[in-house]
Amino acid sequence: MIYGIGCDIEDIERFYSYINKENYLNKIYTQNEILELNTIKNERKKAEFLASRYAVKEAMSKALGVGISGEFSFKDIEVYKDELGKPYIIYKDFITHITISHTKTTAVAFIILEKREKNYDTR
Numbered sequence: 001m002i003y004g005i006g007c008d009i010e011d012i013e014r015f016y017s018y019i020n021k022e023n024y025l026n027k028i029y030t031q032n033e034i035l036e037l038n039t040i041k042n043e044r045k046k047a048e049f050l051a052s053r054y055a056v057k058e059a060m061s062k063a064l065g066v067g068i069s070g071e072f073s074f075k076d077i078e079v080y081k082d083e084l085g086k087p088y089i090i091y092k093d094f095i096t097h098i099t100i101s102h103t104k105t106t107a108v109a110f111i112i113l114e115k116r117e118k119n120y121d122t123r
């Protein structure tokens with residue numbers, strides 16, 4: 001059953017200024033995300049990474065219907081990649097579908113959240 005959908009679009013430009021702002025990074029991003037950020041060499045790619053991950057978090061907050069709030073905070077999710085580079089997230093008992101895209105100037109994320117049916121077959 002579809003529980004919710006959420007999307008978010010971010011200007012990449014503003015994320016350049018966050019690349020070395022430790023306090024900001026620690027407030028918004030998980031430790032794994034910060035570690036991943038530090039493996040990226042190129043400043044543009046770093047800003048794109050921060051923007052897209054931020055977009056994912058806001059998209060998720062909208063799919064849940066609660067916004068960034070006491071019920072859902074920035075560090076509650078992080079993006080993983082499968083062996084082909086497809087992103088996925090794990091959150092509670094939801095089935096999540098996520099897609100990310102960027103241009104030179106913007107990053108966008110779109111999420112569909114499914115609630116598992118009681119007799120959901122996981123095979």
Ligand SMILES: CC(C)(COP(=O)(O)OP(=O)(O)OC[C@H]1O[C@@H](n2cnc3c(N)ncnc32)[C@H](O)[C@@H]1OP(=O)(O)O)[C@@H](O)C(=O)NCCC(=O)NCCS
Pocket residue numbers: 008009027058061062063064065066067068069
């Ligand atoms: C829900 C939230 C993520 C929206 O993000 P935003 O950046 O303010 O605005 P966006 O343009 O991305 O999205 C706005 C749309 O979100 C939708 N929206 C608002 N609350 C929502 C909710 N609870 N569930 C789903 N969608 C929601 C609305 O449709 C709104 O568009 P509208 O005003 O034209 O109807 C936002 O309210 C929020 O929680 N932001 C937290 C930001 C924050 O804490 N920043 C601090 C960084 S240090």
